[in-house]
Amino acid sequence: MTPEMLLTMIVLVFVIVLFVFEWVRVDVVGILMMVLLPLIGLISPGDAFVGLSSNAVISIIAVIIMGAGLDKTGVMNQVARPIIKLAGRSESRIITLIAGTVGVISSLMQNIGAAALFLPAAQRIAKRVGIPASRILMPMGFCAIIGGTLTLVGASPTILLNDLMTIEGRQLEPFGLFTQTPIGICLLITAILYFIIFGRFILPSGTGESDESVTTSLMEAYRAFDTIFEIHVPQGAAGTGRIAELDLQARYLVTTVAIHHARRNEKNFVPRSTDKIEAGDDIAVLGRKKNVMKMAEEQGWQVKDTLDVFAESLSRTTAGMAEVIVSPRSELIGKTMSETDFKTIYGVNPIALFKGNRIYYSGLTHIRLQMGDTLLLFGPWDRFHILKNYPQPRSLTFSTPLEGEILRPQKAKLAVIWLAVALFQVIFLKLQLSVALMSGALGMILTGVLKIEEAYRAVDWMTVFLLAGLIPLGIAFEKTGTAAFIAEGILGLIGDPSPIVLLGVVGLMTSFFTLVISNVGATVLLVPLCMNMALMAGGDPRMAALVVGLSASNTFVLPTHQVNALIMKPGGYRTVDYAKAGAFMTLLFLIVELTVIYFFYGI
Amino acid sequence: MAIITISRGCFSHGKEVAEKTGEMLGYKVISRETLIEEAAQVYHVPEKELIQSVHAPSVLERFTRGKEQYLSYIQAMLLEHAVHDNLIYHGHASHMLLPDISHVLNVRILADIPDRIAFMQQSHAISDKEAMRHITAEDQQRARWADYLYKIDITDPNLYDIIIHIKNLNIGDACNIIYHTAQMDAFAATPESRQAIADLALRSRVTAAIESAVKLDMKYAVNANSGIVHIRTGTPSIRKTSYMNQNTQDYLREKIKQETRDEIAQAIKDIPGIKNVIYEIAPPDYT
Numbered sequence: 001m002t003p004e005m006l007l008t009m010i011v012l013v014f015v016i017v018l019f020v021f022e023w024v025r026v027d028v029v030g031i032l033m034m035v036l037l038p039l040i041g042l043i044s045p046g047d048a049f050v051g052l053s054s055n056a057v058i059s060i061i062a063v064i065i066m067g068a069g070l071d072k073t074g075v076m077n078q079v080a081r082p083i084i085k086l087a088g089r090s091e092s093r094i095i096t097l098i099a100g101t102v103g104v105i106s107s108l109m110q111n112i113g114a115a116a117l118f119l120p121a122a123q124r125i126a127k128r129v130g131i132p133a134s135r136i137l138m139p140m141g142f143c144a145i146i147g148g149t150l151t152l153v154g155a156s157p158t159i160l161l162n163d164l165m166t167i168e169g170r171q172l173e174p175f176g177l178f179t180q181t182p183i184g185i186c187l188l189i190t191a192i193l194y195f196i197i198f199g200r201f202i203l204p205s206g207t208g209e210s211d212e213s214v215t216t217s218l219m220e221a222y223r224a225f226d227t228i229f230e231i232h233v234p235q236g237a238a239g240t241g242r243i244a245e246l247d248l249q250a251r252y253l254v255t256t257v258a259i260h261h262a263r264r265n266e267k268n269f270v271p272r273s274t275d276k277i278e279a280g281d282d283i284a285v286l287g288r289k290k291n292v293m294k295m296a297e298e299q300g301w302q303v304k305d306t307l308d309v310f311a312e313s314l315s316r317t318t319a320g321m322a323e324v325i326v327s328p329r330s331e332l333i334g335k336t337m338s339e340t341d342f343k344t345i346y347g348v349n350p351i352a353l354f355k356g357n358r359i360y361y362s363g364l365t366h367i368r369l370q371m372g373d374t375l376l377l378f379g380p381w382d383r384f385h386i387l388k389n390y391p392q393p394r395s396l397t398f399s400t401p402l403e404g405e406i407l408r409p410q411k412a413k414l415a416v417i418w419l420a421v422a423l424f425q426v427i428f429l430k431l432q433l434s435v436a437l438m439s440g441a442l443g444m445i446l447t448g449v450l451k452i453e454e455a456y457r458a459v460d461w462m463t464v465f466l467l468a469g470l471i472p473l474g475i476a477f478e479k480t481g482t483a484a485f486i487a488e489g490i491l492g493l494i495g496d497p498s499p500i501v502l503l504g505v506v507g508l509m510t511s512f513f514t515l516v517i518s519n520v521g522a523t524v525l526l527v528p529l530c531m532n533m534a535l536m537a538g539g540d541p542r543m544a545a546l547v548v549g550l551s552a553s554n555t556f557v558l559p560t561h562q563v564n565a566l567i568m569k570p571g572g573y574r575t576v577d578y579a580k581a582g583a584f585m586t587l588l589f590l591i592v593e594l595t596v597i598y599f600f601y602g603i
Numbered sequence: 604m605a606i607i608t609i610s611r612g613c614f615s616h617g618k619e620v621a622e623k624t625g626e627m628l629g630y631k632v633i634s635r636e637t638l639i640e641e642a643a644q645v646y647h648v649p650e651k652e653l654i655q656s657v658h659a660p661s662v663l664e665r666f667t668r669g670k671e672q673y674l675s676y677i678q679a680m681l682l683e684h685a686v687h688d689n690l691i692y693h694g695h696a697s698h699m700l701l702p703d704i705s706h707v708l709n710v711r712i713l714a715d716i717p718d719r720i721a722f723m724q725q726s727h728a729i730s731d732k733e734a735m736r737h738i739t740a741e742d743q744q745r746a747r748w749a750d751y752l753y754k755i756d757i758t759d760p761n762l763y764d765i766i767i768h769i770k771n772l773n774i775g776d777a778c779n780i781i782y783h784t785a786q787m788d789a790f791a792a793t794p795e796s797r798q799a800i801a802d803l804a805l806r807s808r809v810t811a812a813i814e815s816a817v818k819l820d821m822k823y824a825v826n827a828n829s830g831i832v833h834i835r836t837g838t839p840s841i842r843k844t845s846y847m848n849q850n851t852q853d854y855l856r857e858k859i860k861q862e863t864r865d866e867i868a869q870a871i872k873d874i875p876g877i878k879n880v881i882y883e884i885a886p887p888d889y890t
């Protein structure tokens with residue numbers, strides 16, 4: 001053993017201790033390594049920061065930017081909508097569709113983003129069909145985690161692999177974006193089958209907290225609204241004419257928030273009292289269900305089951321509610337909303353006014369506003385964002401967070417095109433992953449899918465520094481011969497196993513390490529070690545690296561895993577539920593992963 | 604008008620003193636055992652676990668928060684009685700369950716070892732040596748328990764208003780001393796001290812409800828002041844297992860903060876006496 005090896009081992013022990021006890025955050029351990037390793041002479045100062053320019057880091061930055069671009073244009077919502085419609089009423093079909101889609105989306109996007117996208121819909125479907133949300137959410141969460149194994153850029157550990165695959169000074173052939181896809185697909189299918197067959201036995205049947213958006217909690221707080229209803233005004237209906245004449249607010253406590261004028265084929269999202277409702281029009285209203293029904297009956301209107309004409313424009317990702325307070329020094333003080341032409345200027349509908357200790361639901365626009373009066377507004381999120389960005393002194397101060405963001409649906413096609421361009425370069429031109437993905441990200445920025453500031457803001461700096469800092473450690477581990485030295489020692493102890501047994505041990509070891517320390521940390525420490533062990537045992541070092549990379553995603557039993565944390569309360573899960581459902585999943589994961597590798601990857 | 608806590612070692616005549624003084628003053632007398640029975644019923648937990656909670660923790664228990672949970676139930680039960688005054692409570696380190704209330708008279712009863720051994724032998728057929736071993740072990744484990752939970756030395760005289768040594772003074776004398784002291788102006792309940800005990804009662808009801816329903820795996824603090832409850836807690840860290848964009852990170856942070864708040868709100872919503880709740884919830888960290 002050389003002094004360098006000894007030093008490396010000391011550093012490794014130190015790093016493991018830091019990972020286990022978490023005295024500093026994992027990414028800070030990464031930064032520490034970038035500084036410490038050149039200081040003690042284990043790597044040259046020039047190599048200290050190579051991690052920052054590594055394939056892994058650039059790929060992650062590019063993937064995050066492209067994902068943010070897809071979010072920003074609402075592409076993902078458009079993907080989700082038809083799938084949710086297809087779900088039907090059968091539990092296994094709902095699980096297959098939702099969990100399967102989430103898995104596929106996570107293959108190229110952040111896994112938690114995919115899960116979060118489907119979370120509200122999954123909860124709604126569960127409620128509608130009458131099955132506990134817990135039966136759908138955990139399959140969805142687990143598939144989001146597994147989805148990360150579908151492509152090389154699906155999860156942090158696999159992205160790292162190509163940068164760590166150096167052995168005895170030679171660079172091994174890098175993995176392609178889809179090398180691991182067959183394994184991922186088998187894992188995804190296994191997970192879905194596992195939950196369809198055993199779900200009812202291993203998942204609790206409780207319903208967790210319901211989907212509480214700011215809009216729904218505001219509706220509850222004001223007590224005069226159940227949800228948004230869409231109504232069709234048929235030919236010959238009694239209720240036609242100016243809104244002011246119909247007097248819907250005063251008679252039914254119902255507020256009209258949008259009108260689709262059939263004759264002009266035009267949608268009006270800030271209907272005013274002078275606007276007319278005519279036969280053939282569709283309107284969207286807010287109010288209590290019983291009031292809306294009564295109104296529809298008396299006016300001869302038809303209430304639709306779901307949003308139809310306004311499905312897109314009034315969906316919760318594009319429009320909703322916010323509560324605002326009339327600010328000190330606001331120009332609205334002392335004036336009525338009709339005097340200030342509130343709807344035209346702000347482009348949102350006032351729904352209720354909280355003044356003193358009274359709430360007004362009708363005649364709001366004729367009440368003089370005072371500082372501190374609270375208004376409940378309904379409108380598209382982009383209008384709210386514009387309002388919020390007014391320079392100081394703002395006339396209105398927001399008392400609730402804004403749920404939605406400004407979307408650019410008109411750029412959706414461009415976002416998809418750039419993603420396709422990036423993938424085309426990877427698959428057909430065999431371009432290096434980082435270059436291909438970054439060109440897609442750049443394309444999105446150049447064509448205005450998202451602004452460069454938005455791209456910078458989206459980047460996950462914690463993951464960037466974690467990867468960038470630990471890559472030099474992995475390199476030093478291999479370069480100093482320490483990995484080979486330890487591998488030799490371990491093999492000396494356990495004898496000469498066959499390659500598949502060795503891979504089994506590698507998978508088991510990684511799955512265990514990942515539970516105790518960060519999965520990226522586990523990958524960095526185990527890849528050099530396991531590649532050496534595989535080489536000495538006559539196996540394929542690349543496969544050993546792949547098993548480590550994939551098994552690092554085998555973290556189903558952790559309730560603190562980012563995806564599990566997301567679904568824990570909505571699913572009403574307890575820690576023990578993850579342990580129960582996750583332990584078996586962990587085992588299945590290993591069996592399927594090794595079986596596919598054994599039969600199809602030629603170990 | 605006063606509340607008397609009697610802290611004692613095992614077989615030190617604490618129970619007799621408490622019961623006799625209770626008769627003299629016409630006060631209700633409750634023991635740790637009564638509280639445990641009540642808490643087991645109210646919070647649906649096995650009595651065995653509650654009894655365990657008033658014993659020194661094992662190494663494993665120092666890492667889990669089981670003891671604090673059960674103790675919060677016992678304290679909540681005691682305070683349900685204490686808000687009505689005229690109460691004698693006997694149990695070890697009993698004064699720690701009612702800290703800083705001016706109309707609480709904290710008494711410690713001491714007895715000599717030979718006397719304790721003899722007293723123990725009245726109810727147990729064991730040798731002097733065995734009795735001695737039992738008493739010493741029990742004293743040590745109570746001291747460890749108090750040290751672990753409250754960081755106090757139960758033998759420290761500063762913790763008590765009076766300490767009575769049953770040797771030259773007999774049980775009747777001890778009762779007389781407590782009887783007279785309890786009637787002094789210093790231990791008369793004042794509007795402020797009643798408010799203090801009401802606040803403490805509300806705080807322990809809220810704490811017990813949180814422990815029972817929410818099971819926060821982390822330290823949290825509850826305070827109550829005239830019906831306004833202030834709850835401060837963190838949230839468990841999230842293990843970042845793959846990349847996340849900043850928006851998603853912020854979204855998850857807010858979501859978990861909100862869920863924790865909603866869960867606590869749900870757990871305490873039926874507690875009487877809450878006028879307002881102020882939540883201070885730190886969002887989760889990513890690790």
